[in-house]
Amino acid sequence: MAHTHSHNGHSHSHDHGHIHGPITNINTAFVVGIVLNLAFVVIEAGVGLYSKSLALLTDAGHNLSDVASLALALLAFRLAKVKPTHTFTYGYRKTTILVALLNAVILLIAIGGIGYEAAMRLNHPQPIEGREVAIVAGVGILINSLTAFLFFRSQHTDLNIKGAYLHMAADALVSLGVVFAGLLISATGWYWVDSITSFIVIVVILIGTWGLLRDSIILSLDGVPKDINLDEVESKALQIKGIHKIHHIHIWAISTTENALTAHLVLDSNTDFEAADQIKKQLRHELEHMNIQHATFETELVTQECTSRQC
Incomplete structure (x- = not known):
């Protein structure tokens, strides 16, 4: 199951023309x-x-x-x-x-x-x-x-x-x-x-x-947007049951209103494909509340964790 790549449950909203304020458009x-x-x-x-x-x-x-x-x-x-x-x-x-x-x-x-x-x-x-x-x-x-x-x-x-x-x-x-x-x-x-x-x-x-x-x-320069805290992202991920570790995190802005993230998720050794999919869906949901609309994860088991050089 190492190095799976999925966007299941990944929904986005791209309404750039309408922003809440005195003039909706x-x-x-x-x-x-x-x-x-x-x-x-x-x-x-x-x-x-x-x-x-x-x-x-x-x-x-x-x-x-x-x-x-x-x-x-x-x-x-x-x-x-x-x-x-x-x-x-x-x-x-x-x-x-x-x-x-x-x-x-x-x-x-x-x-x-x-x-x-x-x-x-x-x-x-x-x-x-x-x-x-x-x-x-x-x-x-x-x-x-x-x-x-x-x-x-x-x-x-x-x-x-x-x-x-x-x-x-x-x-x-x-x-x-x-x-x-x-x-x-x-x-x-x-x-x-x-x-x-x-x-x-x-x-x-x-x-x-x-x-x-x-x-x-x-x-x-693809820096982390000021309203996003890297430590909070890592902390939120580790609170989800089944995630042993998250590393190789990259966060950047696609536009002035949309942000993206890629990361490696190290999952418990007994995690199967269906459980991994649910974990990713849950984490994407949490990240959307942190103003990260696009999230891509690469998953690996504890026993298959990649080295820093491989990452």
Whole structure:
């Protein structure tokens, strides 16, 4: 019975388009977010060109990068539904992880751009039409906050949703800072306030982005997802009657919503084929409650346990 391989009782759910939250269809949330932010980019760029405001034109360019990030995330969700092929046996589900990593990088690049612009203006303050900038930024707060709300309750279910939420929340903070700076500049003429506010916003964005970058890098390198504990998996397996030992465990993310596991199960010497099948079914059921949807086991008896070199 050594080295049997079975998927009996292995059921999966692959509904990538529906995630619990304020909007059940996450595709709709992305489309609404893209449309709202693209409209704001057009308005902001138009006002910036009319008023010759470099601040508004720069922010419009930053918001355009966020629209691109939302579009990439939506594309990843669509690709995740593509059926497996002979070349891509998991389909394109991994693109959800790659897009999450790309979004984290885009956020860091945006932070660098904002920081550079803030530093230049701190050394060489430029006259700004504070009230006009504050009004447009106020509109930005409403649009970015509304878009962020679309992803708020679902941000912990998927890295791409978390990335979208961070992008929009960061933009809302930037807009809030611009409103504050615009009103203060309008009242006092202190143009350096614009740069100081930008630096404060950068720190806030960086704190949120760091977690997204760390998690997406771990998943890209097939690391164990953060919500899964390897020791707990081993402990749960050993609680099942008939499993003497579990080793050669590998856990990785197939996508930002699906995880997989392979392992060797060392069973009691008197275990027959039918009993082994029941043990695997029970363990798969337990693993599904630990957010591991795909589990593949290789079984062996205590008397036939493979060596570390064989494994």
